[in-house]
Amino acid sequence: MDNFRQAGGYIAELFRWSEKTSLLSEKDREKIFSRHFLDALIFSGKIPNKPAAIMDLGSGNGIPAVPLAIFRKELKIFCFESRIKKAAFLFNIKNKLSLDNLFIINDRIENKEKGYIDYFDIITARAFSNIDEIIRLTKKFAKKNAIFIVFNTITKQEPRKDINIVDKYVYKLPDGKWRELLSFKLL
Numbered sequence: 001m002d003n004f005r006q007a008g009g010y011i012a013e014l015f016r017w018s019e020k021t022s023l024l025s026e027k028d029r030e031k032i033f034s035r036h037f038l039d040a041l042i043f044s045g046k047i048p049n050k051p052a053a054i055m056d057l058g059s060g061n062g063i064p065a066v067p068l069a070i071f072r073k074e075l076k077i078f079c080f081e082s083r084i085k086k087a088a089f090l091f092n093i094k095n096k097l098s099l100d101n102l103f104i105i106n107d108r109i110e111n112k113e114k115g116y117i118d119y120f121d122i123i124t125a126r127a128f129s130n131i132d133e134i135i136r137l138t139k140k141f142a143k144k145n146a147i148f149i150v151f152n153t154i155t156k157q158e159p160r161k162d163i164n165i166v167d168k169y170v171y172k173l174p175d176g177k178w179r180e181l182l183s184f185k186l187l
Contacts, residue, residue: 010062021089023061043068043149056080057109059081059086082107131150161187165182169182
């Protein structure tokens with residue numbers, strides 16, 4: 001199955017499952033390309049072009065994890081999703097689309113004490129939590145020099161002394177809302 005058929009299959013399943021679960025709201029279905037896929041494409045552009053192990057926190061509806069798995073086969077993407085229905089959706093997508101580079105962990109990150117320590121090259125989060133909480137929960141899983149890539153709320157913030165900002169990308173969605181994609185490393 002080629003990448004574009006996989007992407008179409010993913011969107012079809014996402015819409016189908018959204019009828020029963022809270023994967024996408026009715027409004028978000030209308031914005032699947034102008035908001036969600038745009039986020040995933042911009043996200044993909046911030047990931048180095050080399051094999052990497054990626055931790056995606058609170059994977060939910062699979063964005064950006066599933067599009068990354070479809071279009072970036074060299075990446076190993078681990079979706080951490082604690083909610084059973086959302087994890088079931090991700091397992092369904094993995095199997096239906098034969099995504100061998102997508103791994104689903106149906107558990108809270110706090111419960112993972114072993115197995116992934118110092119494992120991940122990249123930590124991602126979209127609509128998961130604030131930066132402090134993301135760092136607190138994932139620091140032990142990140143390799144030295146791992147890159148954290150998070151969607152950040154655009155607010156006036158004091159400069160941080162615990163991170164080195166690698167890239168800050170601010171963009172406007174077609175609906176007029178602003179997004180910030182922040183890439184950083186821990187000091």
